[in-house]
Amino acid sequence: MILACKDLHKAYGIDVVLDKITFHLEEKEKAAIVGVNGAGKTTLFRVLTGETSADGGEYYMKKDATLGYMAQNQQTESTRTIYEEMLSVFEKILETEKLLREMENKMGTLVGQELSDKMEEYSRLQHFFEQNDGYSYQSRLRGVLKGLGFGEADFNRPLSQLSGGQKTRIFLGKLLLSKPDILLLDEPTNHLDIASIEWLEDFLRSYDGAVLIISHDRYFLDRIVTKVVEIEHKKSYIYNGNYSFYTQQKEINREIQQKAFDNQQKEIKHQEDVIRTLRSFNREKSIKRAESREKTLEKIERVARPEALPDQMRLTLSPLIISGNDVLHTEDLSKSYGGNKIFQSVGFDVKRGEKAAIIGPNGVGKSTLFKMLLREVTADSGIIRLGTNVHVGYYDQEQQKLDETKTIFAEISDTYPNLTAGQIRNVLAAFVFTNDDVFKPISALSGGEKGRVSLAKIMLSKANLLMLDEPTNHLDMFSKEVLENALNCYEGTVVYISHDRYFINKTAEKILELSPNGVTQYTGNYDYYLEKKAEQARNEAERAKEAGMSSSISPVAVSETKVDWLKQKEQQAAERKLAAKISRLEQEIEETESAIVKADEAMANASTDYTKAQQIFEEKTKLEEHLELLFAQWEELQ
Template sequence: MILACRQLHKAYGIDVILEKITFHIEEREKAAIVGVNGAGKTTLFKVLTGEISADGGEFYLKKDASLGYLAQNIQIDSDRTIYEEMLSVFEKIIQTETNLRELENEMGNLSGQALAEKMEDYATLQHYFEQNDGYSYQSRLRGVLKGLGFADNDFNRPMNQLSGGQKTRVHLAKLLLSKPDILLLDEPTNHLDIAAIEWLEDFLRSYPGAVLIISHDRYFLDRIVTKVIEIENKKSTVYNGNYSFFWQQKEINREMQQKAYEMQQKEIKHQEDVIRTLRSFNREKSIKRAESREKALGKLERVDRPDALPNQMRLTLTPFLTSGNDVLHAEELSKSYGGQRIFRNVSFDVKRSDKVAIIGPNGVGKSTLFRMLLKEVPTDSGLIRFGTNVFIGYYDQEQAKLDETKTIFEEIADTYPTLTQGQIRNMLAAFVFTGDDVFKPISALSGGEKGRVSLAKIMLSKANLLMLDEPTNHLDMFSKEVLESALNRYEGTVIYISHDRYFINKTAEKILELTPDGVILYNGNYDYYLEKKAERARNEAEKAAQHPEKSVAAAQPVSDTKNDWLKQKEQQAAERRLANRIAKLEKAIEETEAAIAQADEDMAACGTDYGKANEIYAEKTKLEERLEALFAEWEELNS
């Protein structure tokens, strides 16, 4: 066990944030902290890191265990470049490497006892250098930066010129490379595209330490964690499984507790009726019996009533007007900025009632494509045609169209003056605004709450085509469930951009993968997309293995993109040559590292035979130069 909490309590004045928080984390275990926005998850992390103190309970961290913490908003004010900032993780290794080079220069001019002493120092430093992967730290540094979405030309960018999200990614990269015994990650997938999130999943699954994660990314949690700690109504409940198991078990537990509560309440009522009846007899024996029953009832361990879930109305939303069957036709769209091509050959069709997700890495132009469809950005070429009776409702990430001076109710009522109070309340209830909540000012709402108001406004409009840009950003897990339910029951057409794979999996019927050279259409949800991508990769690998002398064009999923087969063949051949060269380099690196290690052993075994030691040392120097050259070529090929 590396970390444990028992009955942790935290309050600010009379406002209790956490109470009865109890759980433990084993070494190498991957666990999640979940709960609605405002449940106290980040407060718990601040207690665990010592940023704030608990008001009660116990907290244990294994002696000498190192802890790394990723907060949501990182501020790194530095003149250093990204690469220089990352090198700070390896200060000890870099200093050791410098010391080794200095010792090598000194040993070339020594002999006898002086050389023997230096050789002992050298062996100690060399052991530390090898134990801490000194030969590969630059390769690991580049690999982590690229995995988190930084390109080679980003490495020399100054830290003080980065956005907040980019600084957070740099800090995450530093944490991953520093390898603390336990990682505390607060929303680590924020600011990452799907490719970077998948890379992070693979990294964390094989991470040798423990990991504790706060995240609203349900797909991410499903693939990593084996334990979920839910904070609800200030208390914690532990579920031994991934997120999907937690959600199913939570419903089962709630039903069981509700039944147990109802049965006990029925029994309590029966006993109270019996006691009243016995007392009504007004006899000494009956009164004693009543008192005996009252004592037993007083000692009864009461079953708590399950905490009430927020109301979730299931509402089927019918657009004001039905569109024609052909909703959108896009043909050969292209876009460039300043001579830099963003994408080209983008062609697709959207039919009535389609639920379409647009996915792709950051920078591929998803939001640009949206703005082109909305005629906010001109096309460089191509055709956009909307069908008959198509009315668009657009949701952006910033909810810029909300009036901060109004209440929620006023925002809806002023936008749609013909709606009755009952109609407005019903719609707001569908998005979890009930009772006096509808009179909250917009200015006092969280990002997730503003998002729900914006979605309610869009769905009340006459729009029959919803275009949503990252609609799940800022939403907690419960709010995402509400949105998923609303979209699945929506009878109009939906096109959205999202990095939320769980959300895509639950709502998408088609996926458009945007690439610089067009779009690829997958007729299914995210699991289907992954299955087809894997199938395509297997087919390509099998064909390459069967015909290594030929370059066989990979089978494309159904797509509207025009394919240049000759170019594809050339590209595949180049990729195979690259893969073969990388494999040969990795084998050579492994052999050279083994030879260097053997040289160290041979030098240690030389004793006072300094002539022999100098020969081995000279050979080792050549091996190290070769290793540096191999690593340099390997890095260049992997860039």
């Protein structure tokens, strides 16, 4: 056990946030903290990090265990470049490396005991350097940066030029490289595209320490965690499984508890009816029997009524009129900014009733494409055509369509002036805005609350084509499920951008994968898309294998299709050669590192023989120089 909490209690004045929070985390265990927005998840993290103190209970952390914490929208302020900032994680290794080089230069002038003492100190430093991945820290750094979506061209960019989301990714990268024994991650996927999220999943699954995650990304949690700690009504509940197991088991547990409560209440009512009947007989024996039953009834251990579930929004989407069958047609769209081509040759069709998800890496132009479809950005070329009777409802992930100077009530009433005050209150109550909450200014709302206001406006719009840009951002898990159900029941057409793979899996019937060279369509949900991608990879591997077995190519005239096929084979052959070269380099790196370790041992044994020690030292220096060269070659090939 590396971390444990028992009966943690936290309150702000009379407002109790956490009460009797109890759970533990084993070494290398991966667990999630879940609950509705405002349940106290981030407050719990702040207690564990010591940022705030608990008012009661206790928590334990293993002696000498290191803890790393990433808060939401964590910012890194620095005048350094991205690479320099990431390199700061290895400050001790860099200092050790510098000291080792200085000692190597100095040892050539020493003899006798002075040399022996210096070599012993050198050996200790060398051991620290090797134990802390001194020979591979640069390749680890580059791997993490690339995994989080930064290319080689970004490495020398100053941090001052980065967006808030990019700075958050830099902080996450530094935290992962520092390798603490316990990682606390609060919404780590917020600023990552799907490829980076998948990389982070693989990284965390193989991470050698314990990980505790707050996340609304259900697909992410399904792939990583083996325990879920739910905070509901200020208390904690433990589920030993992934997110899907938690949702199923929670429903089962609630049904069991409700059934037990109902059955007991039925039995209590029956006994009370019997007691009243016995007393009504007004005879000595019947009264004694009634008193006996009363004593038995008093001794029954009462089953607690299941606490009411947190308030959830209620969303019903319905188009005012039915559109034509052809809802959206695009053809040969392209867009460039300042000579930098974002995408080209984009074309696809969306029919009435379809739910289409646009996916692709950050920076590929998904939001730009959306704005082109909405006529907010002009295409450089191509055709965009909306069908007959198509009326668009737009959900903006940045909520820029909301007026920050207005209250929630005014935002709805100004947009839909025909609604009465009572109707507006009823609509807002469906989105969990009640009483005086409806008069909160938009500027004071959280991201999730703004999202609910935007969804309320879309519901009232009665649009028959919904254009949704990251609709699940900032929504808690329960609200996401409500939105999923509403979209699945919606008779209109939906086109949306999302990085939420669970959401895509539940709602999409078509995947539009955007790349710089166009759109690839997959008719199915996210799991179907993954199957097709895997099938394509297998087919390419098979074709590569067949190409490797071919001894010659017939010298007859070939078609353009076959030329493309041959080029593909050549590329695959080059990739196989590259993989073989990398494998040989890795083997040579391993052998060279072993030779350096043996040289260290030989130097320690020959510390009294100056000539021999000097010879071994020179050999070791050559090995280290060769190792640096190997790592440089390996990084270049990667």
